Amino acid sequence: MEKPLKFCACWLLALILLALSPVPLVRSSDVTMADAAKQEFARRLAIFSINVYGKLSALKSGENVVFSPFSIQTCAAMARVGAEGETAAQLDSGLGLASNDVEQIAQGFHQVLAAYQDSQILRIANKIFIMDGHQLRQEFDQLLTKQFLSAAQSVNFANSAQAAATINGWVEQRTNHLIKDLVPPSALNADSRLVLVNAIHFKGTWQHQFPKHGTRPDTFYLNGERSVQVPMMSVKERFRYADLPALDAAALELPYKDSDLSMLIILPNSKTGLPALEEKLRFTPLSQITQALHKTQVLVKLPKFKAEFQVELSEVFQQLGMSKMFSDGAEFGKMLQSPEPLKVSAIIHKAFIDVNEEGTEAAAATGVIEMRMLMPDWEPTLFYVEHPFRFYIVNVDDTLLFAGRLVTLQTNPT
CATH class of the missing domain: 2.30.39.10 (Alpha-1-antitrypsin, domain 1)
Structure with missing residues (x-):
């Protein structure tokens, strides 16, 4: 008997947030409305995908390009719900979000995440890694837990090798061992406070x-x-x-x-x-x-084909108008209970694909x-x-x- 032709896909994105210095920081809808909201979410995601693809295409001229617009946008949106001021405004615009209200932003992603929560074909997982001794603000924690279906885990970023191994182990497990070594130990240090990760694994039969x-x-x-x-x-x-x-x-x-x-x-x-x-x-x-x-x-x-793709997306985000999140003036005051200024130090995206009669990854x-x-x-x-x-x-x-x-x-x- 012929084996079924399968397609499995694996993508993920990590947002690494690095603390600067420990100084203080200055409703239900009917079916038609729900369908309209899904279509608007999809339309805006498609526009974001076009914008990101244009930058990646220029950066990787003549190369295969593989990425997950949904993974990138989801992980960046998790950071957005903890942002304020100009940082938040830039993310709203650059990500193409339909609203600047964090509850509505989170709800848009929840409708997709919840739809595949029990799927055996498409698995989507979010995770927050937080520095030992620090705690998320209650509002931020609840929003990510309830809407982004994300859990938090404490790690000691000062032990960069062990912290990277913990993060990468979670990623590898969630992607059926296809994505390995996402975060290098060199990206982490004692000043690191948060790493936000989104992982997607897809395996379907034609x-x-x-x-x-x-x-x-x-x-x-x-x-x-x-x-x-x-x-x-x-x-x-x-x-x-x-x-x-x-x-x-x-x-x-x-x-x-x-x-x-x-x-x-x-x-x-x-x-x-x-x-x-x-x-x-x-x-x-x-x-x-x-x-x-x-x-x-x-x-x-x-x-039949195989392709691997890895990119650090900070330059892409800055080209799309989201620059303040990487600066010393970044405003992520809604994330931690402790009043520490945070900024994004790296955005890492890695993907792998294998298309053949039996499977595509x-x-x-x-x-x-x-x-x-x-x-x-x-x-x-x-x-x-x-x-x-x-x-x-x-x-x-x-x-x-x-x-x-x-x-x-x-x-x-x-």
């Missing part, structure tokens, strides 16, 4: 599996001149598909079994079309693409090519992912959990 015997060596075009031979999976089935002439691209949705999650692949029509597609995607709402999808018979070819961007030919209705549409492409993992509300691009592939990854 609703329509790729037969393992159908995987054969095929060509993946890195650009107009270079190509590599890679194992190419294939399946013919009815999928939701859209031809997108305004983007000079096509889109395909690959749903996961027993889940409201799916992978959305956007494939430029030409081998060298990804840069132009990415520019157009900056101004194209994701919902506009998903609403254009319709079911049709499609012959899909998709490469994490997320990355891949070169994809699509060829659509006018044929009689009984002939399938061709969707050949044989050059660089964009991809996303989203739920039924278009909440963007993972995003990336694949522009390079190793020859015959195992």
Whole structure:
């Protein structure tokens, strides 16, 4: 019997908050409203994703990009509910939050976290690590515990090696041992006060599996001149598909079994079309693409691939207008009971993806090519992912959990 094709994804983000010096610091809605709130949350998350992706793409030119917009935004939002003044205002704007009220901010994330609280497919976990001898303010603690489903754990950051091992051990456990050594000991010291971490692990089975015997060596075009031979999976089935002439691209949705999650692949029509597609995607709402999808018979070819991605996001946040959180003037007075000024010293994001017949872990961007030919209705549409492409993992509300691009592939990854 063929093994089910699985997709699992793993992402996480750590916000490390470093204390400067120990001196004092100067309602219910109906279903329609709830649905509207979910759609607005998803819309704003998609905009944040576009902004972050643009910066990462520039920082990592010519590389695969893999990240979780939801993970990054969730962890930063946990810091936001403990912020005040200009620091809070910058986070509201830079994160694209729908409100500046901490209760409403937290509720927006709670509706997503709670929806997958008992899921066996998607696991999302938040954690606060706090310096021994310090305590969270009651309001901050309650908000994170109730709305972000986050627990606090005391550690001694002065023993940086042991503290890093504790944090990294929690991360590794929550990500099925896929993400290791997230926080280096060098990032921690006796002045560290808080580390906020969000971890996501996703493992799903394709609703329509790729037969393992159908995987054969095929060509993946890195650009107009270079190509590599890679194992190419294939399946013919009815999928939701859209031809997108305004983007000079096509889109395909690959749903996961027993889940409201799916992978959305956007494939430029030409081998060298990804840069132009990415520019157009900056101004194209994701919902506009998903609403254009319709079911049709499609012959899909998709490469097996692996990608790893790690980035320190402080520069990205500053470029997006969130700079005060890193300065000596940062205002995080709502976090600790003790009156210590805090600032963010690092934002670390690490991701891993492995896509094959039996499973995919994490997320990355891949070169994809699509060829659509006018044929009689009984002939399938061709969707050949044989050059660089964009991809996303989203739920039924278009909440963007993972995003990336694949522009390079190793020859015959195992």
